[in-house]
Amino acid sequence: MLSNLTLALMLLFTALLAALTPACASPSGVGPTAPPPDEEADIFTQQRESMVIETIERRGITDERVLKAMRTVPRHLFVPEDQRDHAYGDYPLPIGYGQTISQPYIVALMTQLLELKEGDKVLEIGTGSGYQAAILAEIPGVEVYTIEIIPALAKSARERLESLGYTSIHCKEGDGYYGWPEHAPFDAIIVTAAPDHVPQPLVDQLAEGGRLVIPVGPPGSYQTLWKFVKRPGGELQAFNMGGVAFVPLTGEGVKESREHGWPLP
Numbered sequence: 001m002l003s004n005l006t007l008a009l010m011l012l013f014t015a016l017l018a019a020l021t022p023a024c025a026s027p028s029g030v031g032p033t034a035p036p037p038d039e040e041a042d043i044f045t046q047q048r049e050s051m052v053i054e055t056i057e058r059r060g061i062t063d064e065r066v067l068k069a070m071r072t073v074p075r076h077l078f079v080p081e082d083q084r085d086h087a088y089g090d091y092p093l094p095i096g097y098g099q100t101i102s103q104p105y106i107v108a109l110m111t112q113l114l115e116l117k118e119g120d121k122v123l124e125i126g127t128g129s130g131y132q133a134a135i136l137a138e139i140p141g142v143e144v145y146t147i148e149i150i151p152a153l154a155k156s157a158r159e160r161l162e163s164l165g166y167t168s169i170h171c172k173e174g175d176g177y178y179g180w181p182e183h184a185p186f187d188a189i190i191v192t193a194a195p196d197h198v199p200q201p202l203v204d205q206l207a208e209g210g211r212l213v214i215p216v217g218p219p220g221s222y223q224t225l226w227k228f229v230k231r232p233g234g235e236l237q238a239f240n241m242g243g244v245a246f247v248p249l250t251g252e253g254v255k256e257s258r259e260h261g262w263p264l265p
């Protein structure tokens with residue numbers, strides 16, 4: 001009888017001890033060897049700073065507002081958890097559904113090419129992770145609209161942007177080929193997936209004096225990055241910004257309108 005009571009007390013004591021001892025995994029569940037959250041944030045901040053100095057500035061980005069945005073937006077929170085250690089390398093990363101978050105230098109270059117001004121309305125086609133939209137939203141006085149065709153990406157980007165405090169970005173799920181006519185004209189349009197021609201609806205929705213930055217080329221191949229400026233009267237002035245590699249623009253719009261796109265120079 002006495003030994004049964006002792007056994008019961010021992011079992012109770014063991015159970016209490018187990019309940020009070022912290023599990024091996026850290027609260028974030030990233031594993032016992034991961035640094036604590038503050039230290040982890042510091043590491044990413046340092047990596048982001050190195051990315052800006054060693055890549056973005058070194059490769060010729062000079063717009064201080066763009067550099068500040070690249071220093072500010074936590075790219076590691078826009079990539080899948082198992083890619084976070086690579087978040088500040090200068091290359092695209094997979095974000096699921098066969099899509100990618102663009103290379104940081106290209107994000108900075110395209111943002112600089114948009115020549116944004118206070119009060120500008122900018123439309124992005126291809127929200128993806130939401131990273132480019134967040135960079136645009138960091139430019140003072142700019143209103144951001146963004147469209148994503150893959151429903152799951154549109155949903156996760158919207159939630160991510162909201163949770164990071166980017167509550168004023170207008171997100172929409174749909175085929176960006178057609179733009180967002182209800183909010184046109186736009187002072188700037190950036191396309192982050194490549195069509196094989198320039199979508200006429202985007203040209204139509206560009207304000208006079210507006211800038212369109214877009215990769216154009218055949219699917220599955222390299223493309224040319226174009227900057228177009230809409231002159232008074234509607235004529236487009238074209239600037240060839242060099243070769244790039246983007247995922248293709250998908251959806252019905254681009255397929256149906258192949259013969260009706262704006263002709264390249």
Ligand code: SAM
Nearest residue numbers: 101126128129131132149176192193249250251
């Ligand atoms: N800007 C994104 C970011 O910061 O993560 C990366 C863009 S990723 C290179 C291209 C994105 O364009 C993909 O998410 C893809 O689903 C989207 N896309 C492709 N065709 C589209 C279309 N017709 N309309 C809207 N989004 C499209």
